[in-house]
Amino acid sequence: MVKIIGNDLMREGQKIGWISGNDIFDGSGHKIGWFSSNDVYNRDGNKIGYVDGSYIRQVGSSAPILVQDNNKHVAGGAYSDICRAAIRLLIGD
Numbered sequence: 001m002v003k004i005i006g007n008d009l010m011r012e013g014q015k016i017g018w019i020s021g022n023d024i025f026d027g028s029g030h031k032i033g034w035f036s037s038n039d040v041y042n043r044d045g046n047k048i049g050y051v052d053g054s055y056i057r058q059v060g061s062s063a064p065i066l067v068q069d070n071n072k073h074v075a076g077g078a079y080s081d082i083c084r085a086a087i088r089l090l091i092g093d
Contacts, residue, residue, distance in 0.1 A: 002087055004077030009087060017091055019083065024090050035086040042090065049089045056085040 003010045009017040009024075017026045023034045033042045040049040048059050055064035065088065067081050073093035074084040 001072075001093060002074045002091060004074065004079060004087075006077070009091065017087075019079070019087075022083075024086055026091070033086060033090045035082045038082055040082070040086040040089050049085060051082050051085050056081075056088065058089065 001011070002016070004019070007019045008015050009019065015027055017024060017032070019025075022036060023031050026032050031043055033040065033048070035041070038051045039047050042048050046059075050057055050059075051067065052064075054067050056067060056070055057064050065085075067085070070081075070084055070088050074087045
């Protein structure tokens with residue numbers, strides 16, 4: 001599980017990254033991707049997923065993730081569903 005505290009992304013009390021605007025950074029300070037509108041992109045600019053109504057869909061995968069379930073895996077903060085989806089797809093749960 002990832003917990004958002006302020007702009008920081010925490011897992012088991014350790015900072016594993018942060019959010020800056022629409023960009024997601026890992027714990028080493030490298031930009032690992034971003035989100036825009038309903039889409040999530042990796043560091044290379046490839047679309048890796050998107051929010052489609054109540055689901056997060058990954059490019060190349062047929063198994064969607066329920067937005068409601070994702071909010072349990074990426075908890076805390078007052079961030080949008082697409083931001084939480086980006087965190088899940090880029091960092092994992």
